[in-house]
Each structure stands twice: as C-alpha cells, then as structure tokens.
Amino acid sequence: MRISALSERTGVPVATLKYYLREGLVPPGRPTAATQAAYDAGHVERVRLVRALTQTAGLALADVRRVLGVLDNPPADRLALLGAAQEAMLGAEATASGPGGEDPWPARVAAGLAELGWDCDPTLAARLAAQLRDAQRAGVAGLEDGWTAWARASRDVALADLASVPGDEEGAVRQVVVGTLLTDPVLATLRRIAQREVATDAAGVREADVTPEDASG
Amino acid sequence: MRISALSERTGVPVATLKYYLREGLVPPGRPTAATQAAYDAGHVERVRLVRALTQTAGLALADVRRVLGVLDNPPADRLALLGAAQEAMLGAEATASGPGGEDPWPARVAAGLAELGWDCDPTLAARLAAQLRDAQRAGVAGLEDGWTAWARASRDVALADLASVPGDEEGAVRQVVVGTLLTDPVLATLRRIAQREVATDAAGVREADVTPEDASG
Numbered sequence: 042m043r044i045s046a047l048s049e050r051t052g053v054p055v056a057t058l059k060y061y062l063r064e065g066l067v068p069p070g071r072p073t074a075a076t077q078a079a080y081d082a083g084h085v086e087r088v089r090l091v092r093a094l095t096q097t098a099g100l101a102l103a104d105v106r107r108v109l110g111v112l113d114n115p116p117a118d119r120l121a122l123l124g125a126a127q128e129a130m131l132g133a134e135a136t137a138s139g140p141g142g143e144d145p146w147p148a149r150v151a152a153g154l155a156e157l158g159w160d161c162d163p164t165l166a167a168r169l170a171a172q173l174r175d176a177q178r179a180g181v182a183g184l185e186d187g188w189t190a191w192a193r194a195s196r197d198v199a200l201a202d203l204a205s206v207p208g209d210e211e212g213a214v215r216q217v218v219v220g221t222l223l224t225d226p227v228l229a230t231l232r233r234i235a236q237r238e239v240a241t242d243a244a245g246v247r248e249a250d251v252t253p254e255d256a257s258g
Numbered sequence: 259m260r261i262s263a264l265s266e267r268t269g270v271p272v273a274t275l276k277y278y279l280r281e282g283l284v285p286p287g288r289p290t291a292a293t294q295a296a297y298d299a300g301h302v303e304r305v306r307l308v309r310a311l312t313q314t315a316g317l318a319l320a321d322v323r324r325v326l327g328v329l330d331n332p333p334a335d336r337l338a339l340l341g342a343a344q345e346a347m348l349g350a351e352a353t354a355s356g357p358g359g360e361d362p363w364p365a366r367v368a369a370g371l372a373e374l375g376w377d378c379d380p381t382l383a384a385r386l387a388a389q390l391r392d393a394q395r396a397g398v399a400g401l402e403d404g405w406t407a408w409a410r411a412s413r414d415v416a417l418a419d420l421a422s423v424p425g426d427e428e429g430a431v432r433q434v435v436v437g438t439l440l441t442d443p444v445l446a447t448l449r450r451i452a453q454r455e456v457a458t459d460a461a462g463v464r465e466a467d468v469t470p471e472d473a474s475g
Contacts (some may be wrong), residue, residue: 161454179311180436183422212399230382234376235416236434236438238413
C-alpha cells in the first residue's frame, strides 16, 4: 500500500508517518519509484505500536527507541528478557527526587519486601522507596501499612500478566514491554472503578444497618 | 518564614514559588513589608502538594487547579466526594482515540462488569473499553481473559485505598484525590517488582523440575 493508505489504516497523519520513517522508528517501505514506496501489514502494526507508545504510554521518542531496540533484538534467556524489557520501560519513568533529610523509606521497603519473601532488584526497590517518600511528603496517609497490601494485590496482577506471555521470544518481549506499558492506564482505571464499587458497597451496608425503616419511604 | 526559607524547606526554586503564587496555586503569605510576606507550615504543605501533582502525577496546571478546587471545597456526602475526587482526576487523563471500525470492547467491558456484579460509572466504563481497545490494536495479547483478573486484583487495591481514608472531609478528599494520583506510580512499580518475582519463581520451579543434577555442578 502507499503511504496515504498506511495513514488511513492507522489513523496517523502522513506528515507524522514521514517523521517516524525519518527517525527510523518505522522501517522504510519497498521502493516502487524514485519518491514512492510500498508498505505492508508489518508497517501497519509497527505504526500502531509507535503511536500507542507515544500517546497512550506517553513515552518520549528516545524511550520509544529503547523499547523498539529490545523488541527488535530480544535476549535469548526468558529472565534476561524480562530484565531487558523492564530496563527499557524504566528509562521512560524518571523518579522525582525531593529535598534531603531523614528518609525511613529505603529501610521500610527492604523490611517489607523481606517479609513478603521477595527478592527485589535494587533499582526497583530504590524507585519504590522514593515514590512512597514523595507521596508521603505530599500528604498521603496510611502508606506504611497500605503499600504491602498493594504489593500482595500486585502479585495477582503479575500472575495475570505472565499468564498471557506467548511462547515465542519476539511475542514475549512485545507482551512484557508493550503489554505492561500500555495496560498501566487500564489498571489505573480499574482502580478507580473498584474504589467506587468498594465505597458503594460500604455505603449500602451502612445504610441497611442504620436506617432499615427509611427504605420503604 | 520568608520565601527563601520556603524554597529551602520544599526544595522548590524561588522563581517557581513566585509562579505558583501568581497562578493562585499557593495562597499569598501574610504581608510584612511592601515587597515581603511571611509563609507558614500550611504553605510548605501546599507547595509540596502542587509540586507532587505536577511532577510525580504529571498533571497540567489546569488539572492541578481542578484537584485543588475539590480539596478546598469538599462535598459533604462521602460518595459524592469520591465522585468529585475522581472527576478531578479524570480530567488529567485524556483517553487516546484510535481510528473507527468494529469495536467489540464496550460490549465486552459491559458483560465483564456485569459478571463481576459491578455497577460502573459510564464514563469510567467507556474509558476502560477505549484503553483496552487501544492496547489490543497496538499488539497486546490476552486482554479478553486478562482484564477481569486485573479487575479482581484491583478490588484488593481499592480495599487498601479506602481503608486509609481518614474520617474528616478535607482529609478524605486529599487522601482519595492525591493519594490515588500520587500512588499510581507506586502501583506501577510494584507491578514490575511482582512480575520479576513471579517469573523468578516460575524459572526456579522449572529448573528444579528439569535439571536437579545440575544443581551440584
């Protein structure tokens, strides 16, 4: 197909496609004339991926390039693959750093992870501690107890994540990197839906307990 | 304290503080001279909050203003409060919209939520369907089965969220809005840590099953 058809199929403007091609985010098409090229289904897929990484996942171009690099050259070992995939993701997520001072969170996180029996990558543990510290400094309450409850729920999320990883290497990398990045917003939405559900349940129970005589009026 | 001390306490540059003051994100200090004002602990807290909302949660100034608006004028009813808090958050999170065509996701999401017995706000359901559609179009596999597993895990997250909501209204709004926005990154990190934990567990089990004789060498 010509570039105009590629644009129609993906919903991405021709000018943006030309930019992706110039930047090497999408491989060149098969030349058909001096100024024309033909694109195939692989191009449609890659364009959709780049678009999703920049728009849905909100990655900068440099980070899109890292993610595509892992996708195009997947490591052979499954665990190394997960590590590389996570490294590519982590580049996209800078940790906010607050001013200095007493910070009990690295020790708290280490103790909590030990209690869970989790053997955690030091970079991820440091990131987690910094995020919890920043949230607490901004006035969020209940984090000391709350975060290990979240950790246990996250294990169920991760089990569902890994259940959907296909057997082939390229598919596996794609699923871990792209799947995780693109479904972080899905999980954020589900959290808000579940908050309302839990709050409505609680309100319903309270109402039934306290004012059963008001139900008929 | 003077603005220079406020800057030191919060780690936010004086120029940025002046910008927050000009934009009304932080209330003015108590005037002490023609060009000077005194700031207190409340200012420290508000500056940290604005900084966290823009940096950690990545909100635009217009959305920070919406969130602060809910914080400063909390609705009286607890459920209305949660709704207003979520509305303020949702403004910050635009849904990517792909090109048209067959979209099975609104029906799938409706059926899945009905099976869970969840009574979901239509805006949140539409957002969820769009996010799942976009992720699938970008090549993420296993979403049809995966998302309801995530929903069940999200209920545990929400239970932990609501357990930490304090009794007073201002505290409750702050906890729901700020707590959720600022701890979305915490949950994203925990997801990655848990993925590695689950994968390492699986690899350990496979190794023990397949090559017990290699363990000694």
